[in-house]
Amino acid sequence: xxxxxxxxxxxxxxxxxxxxxxxxxxxxxxxxxxxxxxxxxxxxxxxxxxxxxxxxxxxxxxxxxxxxxxxxxxxxxxxxxxxxxxxxxxxxxxxxxxxxxxxxxxxxxxxxxxxxxxxxxxxxxxxxxxxxxxxxxxxxxxxxxxxxxxxxxxxxxxxxxxxxxxxxxxxxxxxxxxxxxxxxxxxxxxxxxxxxxxxxxxxxxxxxxxxxxxxxxxxxxxxxxxxxxxxxxxxxxxxxxxxxxxxxxxxxxxxxxxxxxxxxxxxxxxxxxxxxxxxxxxxxxxxxxxxxxxxxxxxxxxxxxxxxxxxxxxxxxxxxxxxxxxxxxxxxxxxxxxxxxxxxxxxxxxxxxxxxxxxxxxxxxxxxxxxxxxxxxxxxxxxxxxxxxxxxxxxxxxxxxxxxxxxxxxxxxxxxxxxxxxxxxxxxxxxxxxxxxxxxxxxxxxxxxxxxxxxxxxxxxxxxxxxxxxxxxxxxxxxxxxxxxxxxxxxxxxxxx
Ligand SMILES: Cc1cc2nc3c(=O)[nH]c(=O)nc-3n(C[C@H](O)[C@H](O)[C@H](O)COP(=O)(O)OP(=O)(O)OC[C@H]3O[C@@H](n4cnc5c(N)ncnc54)[C@H](O)[C@@H]3O)c2cc1C
Numbered sequence: 001x002x003x004x005x006x007x008x009x010x011x012x013x014x015x016x017x018x019x020x021x022x023x024x025x026x027x028x029x030x031x032x033x034x035x036x037x038x039x040x041x042x043x044x045x046x047x048x049x050x051x052x053x054x055x056x057x058x059x060x061x062x063x064x065x066x067x068x069x070x071x072x073x074x075x076x077x078x079x080x081x082x083x084x085x086x087x088x089x090x091x092x093x094x095x096x097x098x099x100x101x102x103x104x105x106x107x108x109x110x111x112x113x114x115x116x117x118x119x120x121x122x123x124x125x126x127x128x129x130x131x132x133x134x135x136x137x138x139x140x141x142x143x144x145x146x147x148x149x150x151x152x153x154x155x156x157x158x159x160x161x162x163x164x165x166x167x168x169x170x171x172x173x174x175x176x177x178x179x180x181x182x183x184x185x186x187x188x189x190x191x192x193x194x195x196x197x198x199x200x201x202x203x204x205x206x207x208x209x210x211x212x213x214x215x216x217x218x219x220x221x222x223x224x225x226x227x228x229x230x231x232x233x234x235x236x237x238x239x240x241x242x243x244x245x246x247x248x249x250x251x252x253x254x255x256x257x258x259x260x261x262x263x264x265x266x267x268x269x270x271x272x273x274x275x276x277x278x279x280x281x282x283x284x285x286x287x288x289x290x291x292x293x294x295x296x297x298x299x300x301x302x303x304x305x306x307x308x309x310x311x312x313x314x315x316x317x318x319x320x321x322x323x324x325x326x327x328x329x330x331x332x333x334x335x336x337x338x339x340x341x342x343x344x345x346x347x348x349x350x351x352x353x354x355x356x357x358x359x360x361x362x363x364x365x366x367x368x369x370x371x372x373x374x375x376x377x378x379x380x381x382x383x384x385x386x387x388x389x390x391x392x393x394x395x396x397x398x399x400x401x402x403x404x405x406x407x408x409x410x411x412x413x414x415x416x417x418x419x420x421x422x423x424x425x426x427x428x429x430x431x432x433x434x435x436x437x438x439x440x441x442x443x444x445x446x447x448x449x450x451x452x453x454x455x456x457x458x459x460x461x462x463x464x465x466x467x468x469x470x471x472x473x474x475x476x477x478x479x480x481x482x483x484x485x486x487x488x489x490x491x492x493x494x495x496x497x
Contacts, residue, residue: 001026002269002488005259007246007284010038011470012461013274014229015066015477016484020272021236022070023485029238030261032245032275032426036230039425039432040470042223046412047364048312051223053432054470055353055371056323057216058209061136062471063225066478070232077228078218083358086215087323089184090401097180098321101214114178124175124185124204125212131205140472143479144443144465145450171201183327190375193303193436193468195335200439215323217358225470246275249284249457256457270456270487272480276434277447277463279426289453301441303433303468304338304375305418307387309394311370312363312412317354319402320368324352326397334375342377344386350374350394367411372398379429382418391415433469434462442467449480456491458484 002025006013009031021027035041039053057063063074074080084101091097097113100106103125107118172185186196188206218224233240241263248260249271259266273280278297281290329347337345353371356363363369372394395407418430435441446465451457460480462468 003267004028004270004272004484005030005266005268006272006274007259007280008032008038008274008461009036009230009240009242010274010461011040011226011229011473012477012480013038013272014226014233015474016272016274016460016481017233017238017240017477018070018229018236019478019481020484021233021238023481025485025488027238028266029233029240030244030246030259030263030266031240031242032262033424034242036240036242037223037226038274040222040226042221042226045414046312047367048310048369048412049221049362050310050369050371050414051221051353051355052308052310052416054222055355057218057222057225057470058206059213059471060216061213062474066474067228067232069478070236072232074218074228077231078220078224080216080218081358083215083217083322085321086210087325088321089180089187089325089327091180091183092328093400095180096401097184099184099211103212106211110181114176114181117176117178117181120175125208128204128206128208129212131202132208135202135205139443140466140475141479142443142465143449143483144446145448146444166201167197168199168201168204169196171204172196183331187325187327193433194301194438195339198301198339198436198438200442203437217322217355219359220361221355221359222470246284249273249280249289249454251286251289251454254453254455256454270458270484272458272460272477272484274459274461274477274480276425276427276431277459277461278428280459283426285454289451289457291448291451291453297428301339301436301438302378302429302431303436305378305380305421305427305430305432307374307376307390308416309370309372309391310412310414310416311372311410313368313370313406314366314409314411315368315404315406316366317368317370317398317402317404317406319404320352320354320357320398322354322357324354324401326350326352326401328397328401338375338377342380344376344380345374347393348374348376348390350397352398368406370398376418378418378431380418382430384415387415387417435468437467449476449483456484456487458487 004025004027006029017027041052086099089097110117110121168189188210189199245262250258351373356369421427421430458480460476466472
């Protein structure tokens with residue numbers, strides 16, 4: 001039995017810990033913050049309970065698969081409900097596209113907007129399901145050390161058939177003409193951190209996730225998933241240390257030997273670093289042991305950061321659903337402000353999550369819990385003044401849509417932005433979602449899961465394979481753990497220093 005140290009307790013770190021402990025390794029997690037969960041932490045204040053990060057529960061199959069590895073089901077830990085409608089996109093005052101859970105009803109929605117589009121949607125979703133199958137079965141669970149991993153005929157053919165070389169933007173436009181339908185079909189890839197014209201059409205598999213597999217919610221909030229993983233990890237024997245910042249990885253020869261942490265020196269046989277990759281390389285490792293240098297990171301396309309407001313309102317707000325996308329602004333201009341010439345947008349698109357529509361436990365009775373998120377470029381100047389200058393405008397836009405004035409009824413407000421991501425998670429440029437999934441940042445082109453100089457150091461999380469998002473981070477933890485387990489099995493044949 002070896003002794004493994006995991007840096008960070010987000011989805012990827014917790015997932016890796018569960019697999020390693022199940023295999024019999026003595027596994028410990030070291031987390032700098034007071035609670036586990038990383039970007040998916042939760043906090044409660046004044047009767048409101050806010051999920052701080054992720055709010056969309058997509059790809060329920062990935063969560064079930066994860067727990068099934070340990071003989072468990074998600075229902076052993078939390079109640080999952082399907083949202084119906086799944087979400088709405090607000091293009092203007094009386095211009096709202098509501099997405100029902102049922103696919104047949106969705107065809108009707110499409111047909112009412114564009115003649116013949118329901119037939120197009122059927123074909124689109126059939127292809128998206130095929131891509132999802134190829135993606136999830138053949139691509140996503142690979143460590144991506146070599147292109148040869150993908151060199152099976154069925155995989156190559158599948159990838160070719162999945163339109164990897166055309167963009168989501170051109171692909172969607174082959175099917176639909178109406179601007180609102182195009183926005184709806186392009187929106188899911190915004191989760192991947194780049195513009196639809198930069199994302200390979202393979203990723204329209206996300207439409208299968210969004211429109212066919214459905215939008216779900218764990219009662220009590222997204223943190224229920226973290227709670228579940230934490231409980232599972234503890235039951236498997238993982239030791240979890242919070243308020244335990246890792247300051248340095250000690251290396252001897254080509255092997256990491258210990259961690260210097262705020263709670264002391266920890267001797268270890270191997271490490272999985274689930275903290276932000278850039279932070280681990282630049283701040284925890286001496287230069288000669290790094291995979292990449294600063295220039296490498298500077299050239300990478302980062303997914304956006306965001307400005308978030310956690311808001312409590314002392315009355316109910318009509319016309320809002322659980323998930324609301326405010327697309328009542330110029331999408332292309334906002335995208336330019338994020339990706340081309342990073343600047344604060346004058347009129348950004350934004351997203352409002354109102355989980356109190358589904359879950360009474362997240363707000364006092366008769367009140368509403370709002371999570372307002374504005375995507376912005378990573379690394380922007382972040383001051384209290386700038387944050388505040390956005391708030392009133394966002395509330396006004398929500399009021400216009402809901403028809404309810406509630407600015408006077410706001411009894412709780414807290415903001416979160418670039419500098420908080422840096423302070424709380426050591427996030428490079430305060431990024432929220434890691435690296436964008438552009439073609440040149442996919443699979444082997446992503447920062448490698450293993451350190452090429454330090455044999456017993458692996459990386460996991462949203463900055464390495466397979467990419468950003470909760471399901472990919474869970475999968476990333478699994479891949480890293482499996483690779484480390486393989487390493488332990490072969491290590492006995494190597495000469496130790
Ligand atoms: C606002 C927001 C909204 C999102 N919405 C969604 C969504 O709706 N659906 C979805 O699927 N995904 C969403 N995501 C993305 C998803 O939350 C992330 O991809 C995922 O949580 C990343 O998990 P991780 O394990 O890679 O990293 P993290 O969660 O960042 O975990 C890394 C951990 O390492 C710790 N750490 C850092 N440095 C050190 C150190 N030196 N010592 C010890 N510990 C350290 C950090 O504190 C952190 O706990 C969202 C993200 C954000 C920020």
